[in-house]
Amino acid sequence: MARRQDVTRALAEWIVGCEPAHIPASVQDQGVRSFVNWIGCAVGGASHETVDRALDGITQFSGPAKATVLGRTERLDVLHAALLNGISSHVLDYDDTHLKTIIHPAGPVASAALAVAELKNLSGADLLHAMIIGIEVECRIGNSVYPEHYDVGWHITGTTGVFGAAAAVSKLLKLDVQKTVWALSLAATQSSNLREMFGTMTKSFHPGRAAQNGATAAFMAQAGFDSAEAGIEGRRGFAAILSTKQDYGEILDTLGKSWEAELNSYKPFACGIVIHPAIDAGIQIHDEHKIKPEDVETIELLAHPFVLELTGKTEPKTGLESKFSIFHSAAYALARGDGSPTAFTDEAATDPQIVALRKRVKVTTDKSVHEDEVTYTVKTKDGKTIKKYIEHAIGSVHKPLSNEQLNVKFTKQSSLVIGEARTKALLDLAWKIKDVAKASDLAAASLPK
Amino acid sequence: MARRQDVTRALAEWIVGCEPAHIPASVQDQGVRSFVNWIGCAVGGASHETVDRALDGITQFSGPAKATVLGRTERLDVLHAALLNGISSHVLDYDDTHLKTIIHPAGPVASAALAVAELKNLSGADLLHAMIIGIEVECRIGNSVYPEHYDVGWHITGTTGVFGAAAAVSKLLKLDVQKTVWALSLAATQSSNLREMFGTMTKSFHPGRAAQNGATAAFMAQAGFDSAEAGIEGRRGFAAILSTKQDYGEILDTLGKSWEAELNSYKPFACGIVIHPAIDAGIQIHDEHKIKPEDVETIELLAHPFVLELTGKTEPKTGLESKFSIFHSAAYALARGDGSPTAFTDEAATDPQIVALRKRVKVTTDKSVHEDEVTYTVKTKDGKTIKKYIEHAIGSVHKPLSNEQLNVKFTKQSSLVIGEARTKALLDLAWKIKDVAKASDLAAASLPK
Numbered sequence: 085m086a087r088r089q090d091v092t093r094a095l096a097e098w099i100v101g102c103e104p105a106h107i108p109a110s111v112q113d114q115g116v117r118s119f120v121n122w123i124g125c126a127v128g129g130a131s132h133e134t135v136d137r138a139l140d141g142i143t144q145f146s147g148p149a150k151a152t153v154l155g156r157t158e159r160l161d162v163l164h165a166a167l168l169n170g171i172s173s174h175v176l177d178y179d180d181t182h183l184k185t186i187i188h189p190a191g192p193v194a195s196a197a198l199a200v201a202e203l204k205n206l207s208g209a210d211l212l213h214a215m216i217i218g219i220e221v222e223c224r225i226g227n228s229v230y231p232e233h234y235d236v237g238w239h240i241t242g243t244t245g246v247f248g249a250a251a252a253v254s255k256l257l258k259l260d261v262q263k264t265v266w267a268l269s270l271a272a273t274q275s276s277n278l279r280e281m282f283g284t285m286t287k288s289f290h291p292g293r294a295a296q297n298g299a300t301a302a303f304m305a306q307a308g309f310d311s312a313e314a315g316i317e318g319r320r321g322f323a324a325i326l327s328t329k330q331d332y333g334e335i336l337d338t339l340g341k342s343w344e345a346e347l348n349s350y351k352p353f354a355c356g357i358v359i360h361p362a363i364d365a366g367i368q369i370h371d372e373h374k375i376k377p378e379d380v381e382t383i384e385l386l387a388h389p390f391v392l393e394l395t396g397k398t399e400p401k402t403g404l405e406s407k408f409s410i411f412h413s414a415a416y417a418l419a420r421g422d423g424s425p426t427a428f429t430d431e432a433a434t435d436p437q438i439v440a441l442r443k444r445v446k447v448t449t450d451k452s453v454h455e456d457e458v459t460y461t462v463k464t465k466d467g468k469t470i471k472k473y474i475e476h477a478i479g480s481v482h483k484p485l486s487n488e489q490l491n492v493k494f495t496k497q498s499s500l501v502i503g504e505a506r507t508k509a510l511l512d513l514a515w516k517i518k519d520v521a522k523a524s525d526l527a528a529a530s531l532p533k
Numbered sequence: 534m535a536r537r538q539d540v541t542r543a544l545a546e547w548i549v550g551c552e553p554a555h556i557p558a559s560v561q562d563q564g565v566r567s568f569v570n571w572i573g574c575a576v577g578g579a580s581h582e583t584v585d586r587a588l589d590g591i592t593q594f595s596g597p598a599k600a601t602v603l604g605r606t607e608r609l610d611v612l613h614a615a616l617l618n619g620i621s622s623h624v625l626d627y628d629d630t631h632l633k634t635i636i637h638p639a640g641p642v643a644s645a646a647l648a649v650a651e652l653k654n655l656s657g658a659d660l661l662h663a664m665i666i667g668i669e670v671e672c673r674i675g676n677s678v679y680p681e682h683y684d685v686g687w688h689i690t691g692t693t694g695v696f697g698a699a700a701a702v703s704k705l706l707k708l709d710v711q712k713t714v715w716a717l718s719l720a721a722t723q724s725s726n727l728r729e730m731f732g733t734m735t736k737s738f739h740p741g742r743a744a745q746n747g748a749t750a751a752f753m754a755q756a757g758f759d760s761a762e763a764g765i766e767g768r769r770g771f772a773a774i775l776s777t778k779q780d781y782g783e784i785l786d787t788l789g790k791s792w793e794a795e796l797n798s799y800k801p802f803a804c805g806i807v808i809h810p811a812i813d814a815g816i817q818i819h820d821e822h823k824i825k826p827e828d829v830e831t832i833e834l835l836a837h838p839f840v841l842e843l844t845g846k847t848e849p850k851t852g853l854e855s856k857f858s859i860f861h862s863a864a865y866a867l868a869r870g871d872g873s874p875t876a877f878t879d880e881a882a883t884d885p886q887i888v889a890l891r892k893r894v895k896v897t898t899d900k901s902v903h904e905d906e907v908t909y910t911v912k913t914k915d916g917k918t919i920k921k922y923i924e925h926a927i928g929s930v931h932k933p934l935s936n937e938q939l940n941v942k943f944t945k946q947s948s949l950v951i952g953e954a955r956t957k958a959l960l961d962l963a964w965k966i967k968d969v970a971k972a973s974d975l976a977a978a979s980l981p982k
Binding site: 134137138140141142144145146147148161162163164236237238239242266269270272273274275276277278279280281282284285286289290293300303304305306307308309310311312314315318319320321322324325 | 583586587589590591593594595596597610611612613685686687688691718719721722723724725726727728729730731733734735738739742749752753754755756757758759760761763764767768769770771773774
């Protein structure tokens, strides 16, 4: 299985050779859904304090304002726009997920590709094509090292996203095979990002920086800045150093034949994906039973150990922290029937009724429970027991959001930032990405009026 | 020894509290030597093709031109200037070395600090103080994970340099403790760079990118972009994820009492530090015996295994590759009596006489031989044997370059780029860094006339 030879070069050859006609319609359709979901999330996150702070930090260094900060009036140079859009698209933890690896694929890739497409005056079809290629590369590299790589503590969206961004931008710049090899190796040497940052603004910095670093890699390779031949599979390369697992068959076998990009999924809830089953259950019980928070004796959850590992914060003090608290999320879902961005604000995290209820949440973990599965049991003070078993959470590949549900999600978050009229226009245009002559029109449609 | 608690915060408190009066004169003197050596190397490397290619790649994205690319006429925004000066100061592999960790300390730190000092109109004394603090932080973090971290394949100059740059820039920006914690954690999550890149332009990208990323971390923290509390020592933080060794005593014990920054050393030869003993020996034999290359039967080296591990390239095709070839270096030293940048050009690497001689170099490794030690034996075709034992190479802490030798090294490389007159003026000013009212004058003095 593990083939050491020429992984980086084989990927580069595939990137250079892949044409739109090689990509099945079902994969292209999923690519459009990924784009729609991504740009909605970027606009939805655009007014978050995290984005304000990032702009305050870096605007003073921005070069020529050739690219759009989605959902805002600022324009930045291409590399910094990639950073900012990667941040805003992830800050609500509401973006897409490749469930096999928990990679959030679009953030690093689309943030880089759209900014470059604006710079180079490329079409929506060019953008979509490069984005699908980038996501494919990113998720395959993820598969080759998951789960060992993630388990030890790497934030895999950042570590693999930089490859996806480099691949997409290399494609948009029409780099040859050698320069694409260099771009991938320049990506490899920048691969980083630690899970220690979860719950802070720096988590969303990761897909942004991956976008920026991957784009930088491609522009430097274009200029003839050389790099290693085997940045991914070399003895001192990415896979050997950042993972104890290196399965290069996951990268090369079936490349161009089966598509990881088709497996993308979209979150119905604005938080860590592993909490989704519990929120799904909590909202269902809320809707069906209308239990008052003060009547709850305990909420008992039976879940995969990952749930506590990743989202075990018992006393979240901010909205960002609350996205990593199974206790907050399960309580809020039951009390308010909500898992959208409004469930994860600073106000929600410190709501006394929620704080009281989350202390009553008990989590039992069991490795035999699947990551996408939960048993959610409410015991009331008057002795009733209500149990809800979730086999697959809404939004997973088994129960994907429909296009109509994506529209509702998009509209709900985007309207708060750019208003309903502009949201509708952006949404309509985003679905038509393949027919948009200038990708920059997509960016322009995201601006507040 | 290994203390997990509050390493990041303790470092931040030390950075914020450290005043020039707390730093012994001997450490300050070494800081000045580090600065002089660094700026000479940056000017010496400024005309290298690697720097041209990097500028071709990124200039289109540069923001306001507030900082100097040393030894050149271009000006860039602060972050990109940090990148470029980090590249040029390392591209000849001629910079400084903290021998305990093989970190090249000044590149990431001084490249970031000088650019920020230009922007903020700070003094040479401010710059020197921040640089010493940055180097101290960088080397102590290196000590806490070396050698395991380096052995596995991380390029430690990049992985720890980002902390040094973040520390230095945090100091220059007068960040408080909380923001310095965030800057260090933003550095932690960007810590990267792989040894797979050795022998390509991307090796020198590492200190440059570390400078740029560390400075970005500090500017974002200044803007209130928050991050983890324990980016270094956290369960999913830098030390746990990037190393199997975590000795936090190396960071905190004796902090502010003993000084890693005082242990900096300066390369007499323009290549990997582990080849220095062999070059030292080869040049001594060349000078003493004037052996013609065609009269050599074999060159036998007995050295530490690291020498082959790091510099085992048998057929280097470029100047950059030849810096990682013990075979080339040992042959060139004997044939030409040279280990300066002229020994590592593309022409030198492909010189037929050198190519023929390097095939006659045989390396035996032995773990009982120290990394700084070599036995260099020449056997001639007419049956003579000449043996040279080097206990400590010239340039090591045991045989440091004198200030006068630093001047010769500086002048030789800088004159080729900016001429003798401007080299002399820059050198004089660099030694006076503590008395220079505007650090920007140091940068300006590096320009070609």
